Amino acid sequence: MLQKPLLEFTDKGIYCAKGNFYIDPWQPVDDAVITHAHADHAYTGHKRYLAHHLSREVLYYRLGEIQLQTVEYGEKVMKNGVEISMFPAGHVIGSAQIRVESQGQVWVVSGDYKTEDDGVCTPFEPVNCHHFISECTFGMPIYKWKPQSEIFADVNSWWRQNVAQNLATVIVGYSLGKAQRILQNLDLSIGNVYTHGVIENTNEALRRNGIVLQPTHRITQESVKEEVRKGIIIAPPSSVGTPWMRKFGPYSFGYCSGWMALRGAKRRRAADRGFVMSDHADWTGLISAIDATRCESVYLTHGSTATFSRYLRDIGFDAHEVHTLYGGEEEEAPAQSASQPSPEGEGFEEKIPVKIAMEALPPGEGLGGAAL
Template structure:
């Protein structure tokens, strides 16, 4: 009789029967371990929550008064004889990979992650394991990120050009993760950063949690339009095309997302400029992260799961697709017309993966 796996994929979420807990469940459960506070991973209705302490105030802001326990990275919690610990995922502030161990068997659930140090999130740390449950939002070789310093140079030059041309600058990014990354990496050469209320509420929650952020000013009905237009305006995707944004006309509107790497994505979002900036790993980052775990098998939860699992199997991994409800966070919504799969498959690199400087790191 086959041994029952330590983690299972159920219609409620990823389940540990021995520990009697779920990881990022999307239906109400008694005991939930949460990788991060994005809406597709942190749902309302659970009796008990466990998350990293830097997610605390954002989870309370988003979910209300929940029964929440928080821990530090590397701290171990025992659940019915199963060891649970959290390690940095590098996705957003407070994001974590969940390491689960029982009788020497180790599984890691990545949640969402990126391997580039963004200067605000705790950098990704590979964790040795037997089984790795990974996202692959950008699991196609067309997705190759430039170093973020290049992207921010483009953003700063665009902002300077807008000032020279007498138009306001509106930069759009998701309120948790992208907005703080932008805020901490902008060259604040021309004064204030002004924020939409949703972003400012998120910033205030992070500040209550002890996170240090550059100063911002909330845009209110009393805000001077002339003064706001002299700075840079950070807005969430939900504000695009609304009267709130139109009141700053004339403006130039930029959109920050990994989907900006696709031809036509900027046009579909009606943006003047598209900046390729994602809080998810690109093609090379996914491969290096998976390789660095030393895992025997990998399970892909969301993204280009069919293409990416096929490629991983071709280069020697034991890869599987699984069905989950992850991947619907506002900023990284998949394009309505993804690139032709056949075209992108032609550029798949038939080489063995290399962990690079990730190789050998992490814990078992």
């Protein structure tokens, strides 16, 4: 007799019927297991939440007084006879892959992940499984990230040039993830770091959770403009083009996103500089991560699902495209109102011709869905 799948895709989210819990559900449920605190994965309204302990304070900040249980990586929790454990996803601080096991059947839900060690969050760790549910936000061969060291050498050089030219420096990144990654890699010999309130609220939540971050200065009405202009300002995407940002002019404005790899992206964001930096795996990272799980089947939840699933099938994987509500990345304010704010995505919706995605596909030698 064929074994019933341990996880299934429903209109509320990824559901484990045997354990009676959901993973990153987007409609209210009794028991929600959360991969990370971005708004497209951590919604309000659930009765009980389970997440990694480094997500605790950010979840409280964003969702209010929820009933939250937190665990360490590798710690096991039983729900109705189903074993749940979490492993590093390398996406943002506190992000986790969810491993679910029952009667020898193992599923892993990746959430969002990246494979490069950014020195800020716990590095991604492949987990062997029979079935892997993976994102593929950047699942096209045009997306190949430079080493982080090269990116931040460029960022710091740009900052120095701006100081020499008496330009303020404004760098934009999401309040959970990119903001901390930017902060931890800035050369503070150049100047001080100043933060938008949304960025600093998230930093403070992480510090309450024991995360050590480089020093920052919250921008308030009392901040002295000329002092702020001598440093670097970390701001969220929601601040772009607002009077808040314009008051620091003249400035040079840089935008950090994986979408900056696309021609015209910098212009559409009206940015002076576009830094290609993502907290998601690139094309090579996705393939290597999936291969490392030794999975029998892979399910692609959001991103370039059609293109990537077709490529994986061509190189021997049993790959399936599924539809979810993930991919919005995060909101830029805590979700404390009656309704869930619309998540502000890592970028704008970019329509890419399939023919671009299929150019220069790398060879799939040595890749395949080996049994566990």
